[in-house]
Amino acid sequence: MPTAIFERQDQARMRTWMLIGVFALVVAGLLFLVNTLLLFMVHPQFLPGLSAPSGQPAQLSEGIADARGLMTGFSLVLLALMGGAMLRMVLRLRSGGRVIAQDLGGEPVKADSDDPGERRLRNVVEEMALAAGVITPGVYVLREEPGINAFAAGLTPADSVVAVTRGALDKLTRDELQGVVAHEIGHIVNGDTRLNSWLLAIVHGLEAVAIQGTIYMSVPRHGRGSHRRAPGVTRDRDPHGAGTLAFGVSMYLLGLLGVFCSRLVKAAIVRQREWLADAAAMQYARYPEGLAGALKKVAAGRRLGSALLASRRQEVSHMLFAPGLGFADAILPLLSTHPPVEERISALEPRYRSWELDDVRQRMNELMQQRQAERQRGEPDIAADAMEDTGDESRVPSALRGGPLNDAVLLSTLAAAGQAETLGLRRNRAELVGVARPLHDAATDPARVRSLAVYLLLADDVEARRRQLEEVTATLGDAVHADVVALLAEYGRLPTPAHRLPLLELALPVLTDLPEAHRARLLAAVGRLLRCNGGPRDVHEYAVSRLLQLQLMGDNGGDAGEPMPMHACMDEAALVLGLLASHGCPEDPEGAYQAGMAAMLVPSPPSRQVPDAWIVPMTRALNTLAALDADGRQNLTRGLAAAAAHAGEVSVAEAELLRVIVVALHLPVPLILPTDAMSGVSGEASAEAE
Known part of the structure; x- marks a missing residue:
């Protein structure tokens, strides 16, 4: 579907x-x-x-x-x-969404957290966001909540967060936690967080x-x-x-x-959305036993298994993964915001029987003791756990791995948005972070991530780079300037084009957790850096700056408004498709453009017109296209897939432009890497290992 x-x-x-x-x-x-x-x-x-x-x-x-x-x-x-x-x-x-998380006592989970459970949670959220093709949401933990629960909140995917209780971290296995997080990511993808x-x-x-x-x-x-x-x-x-x-x-x-x-x-509306989120969790995690196991542990705690202690639990009861009001949920079934837990388990495991819960309670108590010992030791290193192989890598879409492209591959990734295969996802993530260790460490370190963002925008020209570094000192301070210089010295050169998009994807979740003042100063610095080089001038500079704006400030031109059919914004669709064809297939842009229009079933497509000064029109076009209705968005996605597949491979510029398009239009599409990205990453990682 x-x-x-x-x-x-x-x-x-x-x-x-x-x-x-x-x-x-x-x-x-x-x-x-x-x-x-x-x-x-x-x-x-x-x-x-x-x-x-x-x-x-x-x-x-x-x-x-x-x-x-x-x-x-x-x-x-x-x-x-x-x-x-x-x-x-x-x-x-x-x-x-962080406002709601903070109201309930939630605290952000930092990338460098020394708590193994919190590091595990952050890795799982990143993996499920990658599988669903959405911007990685902020990650919060409710440290004072012993029940098993979670929620997603936010008006848009760019400002959404996923919050999980301490009880869930202590009582759930990794697969069960993955099922819960996938359920919450499903709410974000389905648009439920805005409704909530x-x-x-x-x-x-x-x-x-x-x-x-x-x-x-x-x-x-x-x-x-x-x-x-x-x-x-x-x-x-x-x-x-x-x-x-x-x-x-x-x-x-x-x-x-x-x-x-x-x-x-x-209650009537939200109960139906819970069934949809459970279905989405199975698509993203590809392991229904994980979600079913989490629900069994909720049921094993009877009415208090998922109850919250926060005084404002009634206000957010409709946002939660499981009923959060304890015994109050059973008083008036008509007001219950969730289907009965037993029914949700049976939908995932038709052979489920309630007598299984005794064994579930015993295993849960044993796991809680292990988690407590784990926290005291500060071990294990969850990085290895997060990247372990879960299956045959051949099941990962080759669009994600950087292999040769054709219509079938891209349509499985783009047109089936939100339903990408995730078997082998952790291995793919391990390869993704296999870029040079100094850059990877900077992208995941809250103290250095702004330096990494600046580093990605440095000019090749030495004089322009000198002016940019002066602007860094003026806007972000001496410490960031020194760290950027250290990255240059440590790595020895600017990042290869194929590594820029993976590095940015790693850095964005960490940047989102920074204080608002730091994020605002970074965006101001980005603007000044680009002006030093007369930009943004190319796809790379536009992609980095626009993705930062979309992720850090949710800058999408305002509310999309009423859904519009494709014919109402055909000029904007033609501009976006024409730009993608020009950058993805420079030897035959007209052929790529016509392939995209044919896939969109446009009988008399407008002629391809790509202005020299394309950046402002592109941004305006994406803001307009964000209001497309379901049929229009699906047709546009098919057009993008056909145009991108026309050349048989994805170039760096095409991958960067595709990422901006899918993020700006809130299309749940996994990260698509340039065709040569993974080979470059793997080779560099091997060289470092030697």
């Missing part, structure tokens, strides 16, 4: 709009009930005689007209209250009504102290504050009713 990923992303977007529609209906119902309450508080004489046979309807109409101004004003206040609460939450969430963020904001807005009700309930009801009365209720009408108390209780109950309705809708 090559279009499955794109369809699921569109479904998530449609469900977001459906959710907003349901929210509007709930708000309208709340306004009606609150205004009815206000009417009877201002005109209590209507309460006992609504069913009176004569005169009452006319009096009621007069009462409504009399209270119309009050009801309108209070409705606006209530809308502002809910809208303001939603807006505050949305603004917080725009800072990225809107759910969080909407429930927060409705809870504001209940909170306002508690304010009215808590004000003094006796004496002369300054206290807030219900709208339209004067001291003469309510000398003891009873009306204000009643109004507060009513608002509180109405707010709870709104929250209940929203959570009911939330």
